Every structure is written in structure tokens, then in C-alpha cells.
């Protein structure tokens with residue numbers, strides 16, 4: 225049996241940053257790690273091959289992105305004249321990391337170019353002043369070892385290191401970019417459910433690795449669910465064998481549907497019809513009225529899809545929950561069972577990454593939830609204020625049940641939670657805006673008494689052919705509300721590139 229080779233990786237918590245790169249004699253990329261050091265004035269740095277960098281792949285991505293940005297904008301190249309290719313190759317170095325752990329730094333390489341184009345002081349370029357230890361799968365510096373040269377932390381990367389990195393231009397990070405792509409594909413493979421793929425035929429960019437795929441909301445500081453024991457209830461009068469094993473659909477008794485939208489067609493007498501009319505005028509509640517069931521079977525695909533009435537409205541969906549008597553086979557459980565369709569992240573021309581489904585979707589078909597860290601409104605405002613203008617936004621306010629009517633128990637906007645999908649979330653964070661969208665985000669509640677935490681579920685508004693970009697309207701409100709909200713020229717303006725005929729020209733109103 226072949227024995228697996230134990231690998232060692234740089235210990236993430238001890239790494240300060242990646243600050244330069246170069247290519248070794250074998251043409252393999254190396255990256256310079258500056259290690260954290262309590263004595264800030266002194267740094268320990270060491271060169272590493274990509275194999276060591278898995279735990280800090282996200283830092284590598286930041287380094288490479290910044291490096292390429294700087295190259296493109298011309299920043300930092302200063303008066304530097306890049307060396308011709310033959311001279312560049314003479315900048316290649318071995319990795320001291322390949323030497324024994326006891327090896328020490330600054331092996332002067334006198335073969336360093338003496339090009340007049342790039343003046344490189346070999347001792348500085350070659351700086352490697354840590355003794356690296358490998359233990360229990362970790363690589364870390366042993367900075368106290370005797371004979372270890374220390375350098376001034378404020379001078380890393382040295383101008384010589386930067387010059388050398390620039391000499392390789394973007395090509396010098398080719399292997400790094402492939403490595404980042406592999407890490408990202410690995411992340412996608414680990415997402416439960418149908419396959420998730422990634423395609424980028426536009427450029428070499430990979431979505432941020434500083435992102436965690438989660439399966440449920442993560443509750444941030446100051447965020448809590450309504451006390452489940454006190455207010456969460458299941459349907460009490462339903463049974464699994466009810467209505468010929470069809471569950472809650474065929475009963476007017478399902479408590480979970482209590483807050484769902486009433487159904488005029490099922491009102492059985494004049495009294496109910498009158499109550500329905502009064503409910504429509506906002507003069508009566510809907511207690512006791514039959515309710516609309518959210519899902520139906522699509523006769524062609526035999527899949528459960530969202531009922532047309534819901535699809536054409538913005539009414540919340542109330543699903544059964546784990547306390548219900550109807551059992552797990554009940555038809556009023558769709559979103560809670562998770563994604564059932566494969567998805568593909570892809571690069572668009574002007575709108576960053578987008579999302580599409582590689583198979584045909586039916587009108588009303590459930591796609592996936594929007595997830596993220598749930599934070600308070602105050603925290604969301606602080607995060608917005610600290611971000612740069614025009615930066616992609618992943619904040620979604622859970623304000624479906626806001627009532628600004630001044631009543632003591634009404635929910636004010638400032639009390640709502642916000643789902644932040646920037647650092648953690650699901651695949652739907654990649655769904656772009658369109659003024660003529662093919663999907664809509666619906667409120668799905670499992671606890672009708674919790675007005676602050678509910679699911680946000682994407683459903684297809686049309687039959688969507690395989691490979692079509694999925695979009696939704698970031699301002700999904702009734703037309704009249706949209707006009708009232710639109711403050712004209714003011715506010716933050718992000719140009720919309722949805723390309724639809726009825727494009728409003730900006731992302732948020």
C-alpha cells in the first residue's frame with residue numbers, strides 16, 4: 225500500500241501577510257511570507273512554494289489581485305525599467321525553505337543580475353531570515369534560533385523584492401492563479417446538494433476565497449430568534465395521513481397557514497365572503513378564513529412549484545415546521561428541504577460574477593435561499609459606511625413585516641435584521657439585478673410569530689431555459705412604491721448594466 229505523504233502547511237495564525245513573489249530555478253513560483261512578530265520592529269520572512277500555502281490561499285488571492293491592479297494602474301513601477309527576459313531569468317532563486325530547518329538566512333547569490341535596468345542588491349532580495357520548523361502539519365518560524373538575521377519589519381518587502389516581483393509581471397503569478405482557482409473549485413465541491421460549477425471565459429479572475437459557504441443564517445452580535453418554546457408552534461390538528469396522505473393542503477385547519485393569504489374561492493358562505501371583503505379593505509382579520517396553499521404540482525414536470533397566485537404577488541409563504549403534526553412528507557415543506565437544482569457561477573462582462581442554472585427551470589420552481597450573517601440594522605449601517613462607494617453590496621434587509629404605524633407592538637425598520645452575504649452565505653449571493661428579472665425573492669416563514677427572522681427564497685418567475693442568467697429586481701416593490709421611493713438624482717448611484725429594454729438605469733432607487 226502506498227503511504228500517504230504527510231504535508232505541512234504554513235500556520236495561518238502566525239502569518240502576517242504575503243509580500244512578494246519570484247520564480248525559482250525550476251520555473252516554480254515562490255511567495256514571500258512575512259511572519260507575525262511581537263517585536264514589531266523585527267520581521268521574520270521566508271519564501272514558500274504554493275504547496276505550503278493552502279491555509280492562506282485567501283491572502284495569496286489578495287496579494288495577487290493587488291499586485292495585478294498595481295501593475296495595471298502603473299502604480300509603484302516608478303522609474304523602474306523592467307529587465308529584459310534573459311535578465312529576468314537570472315533573478316530566479318532557490319527556496320531556502322528546501323534547505324534543512326537549521327539552515328539560515330541570506331545565502332548571498334552572487335549570480336544575481338547586475339543589470340543596469342534593475343539594480344538588485346542580492347542580499348536583500350535573497351533575504352530569508354527565519355529558521356522554519358515543521359511540526360504536526362504546521363510550518364512556522366522559530367525566530368529565536370541563534371544566528372538568525374532579523375530585518376526591519378517596516379522595510380519588507382524591500383524595494384528590491386518589489387522590483388523583482390514586477391520583473392515577472394503578471395505572468396509570474398500564473399501558477400498562483402491556478403492554485404487559487406483549484407482552492408475555489410474545492411470549496412464548490414464541498415457544498416451539499418446538486419453539483420455547483422464555475423466558468424470564466426472573460427478573464428482569469430476567481431471569486432473571493434474570503435467567503436464561507438453556509439447552510440443556515442449565522443446569527444451575529446445582538447441577533448436572536450424569538451424564543452422558540454414561547455412562540456414557535458406547529459400545526460396541532462393536522463396528521464400525516466390526512467386528505468389521502470396529502471398532508472396540510474386539504475385542510476382549513478392547518479395552523480401554519482393561519483397568517484397565509486385568504487382564498488376567496490374556498491370561502492364557503494356569505495359570512496366568510498363578507499369577512500374576506502372586509503379583510504381586503506383592511507377592516508378585518510383573516511382568522512377562520514380558508515387560506516391559499518403555496519405549492520402545486522406542475523402537471524408536466526411533476527415537480528412542486530409555487531402557486532401562480534403567490535408568484536404574481538409578494539405574499540409571504542408559511543411552511544410547516546418540526547413541531548407540526550403533519551410529518552416530514554407534508555407538501556407544505558419545500559424551501560426547508562434545500563436546493564434541488566444544479567447551479568453555475570460565471571463571469572459576466574460588466575456585472576462581476578453571476579449565477580445560472582445548467583438545466584431548464586419551470587415557472588414557479590424553487591431555486592435556493594439567500595443566506596448570510598444576520599446583523600442588526602445599526603451594524604449594517606456601520607458596515608455600509610465603512611465600505612468604499614460602488615463596492616458590491618450583499619446586504620438584504622428582512623423588513624417584510626415592518627409596520628410604521630406607531631402601535632406599541634409594530635415592527636420598525638430600525639428593529640429589522642439584515643442578512644449580510646459578503647463574507648458568508650450561499651450561491652445566490654451571485655445573483656445580479658435586472659429591471660426585467662426572471663426570479664423573485666419570497667419571504668418564507670416557519671414561525672409565524674417571529675417577524676424578524678425568516679427565509680428569503682428565490683423562485684423562477686418564468687420558464688427559464690438552461691444556461692440563462694438568473695436575475696432578480698433589487699427594488700422588488702409595487703410600481704407605485706418604487707415611484708415614491710425614487711429620490712431622483714440624490715442618494716448613491718450605481719449604474720445598472722442589466723441591458724433590459726425597461727432598464728431604470730440604476731441599481732437602487
Ligand SMILES: C[S@@+](CC[C@H](N)C(=O)[O-])C[C@H]1O[C@@H](n2cnc3c(N)ncnc32)[C@H](O)[C@@H]1O
Nearest residue numbers: 575576577616617653654655656657720721722
Ligand atoms: C449581490 S452582488 C451580485 C454578485 C456580484 N456580481 C459578484 O460578482 O459577486 C451585487 C453587486 O453586483 C453588481 N451588480 C449586480 N447587478 C448589477 C447590474 N444590473 N448592473 C451593474 N452591477 C450589478 C453590483 O456591484 C452589486 O452591488
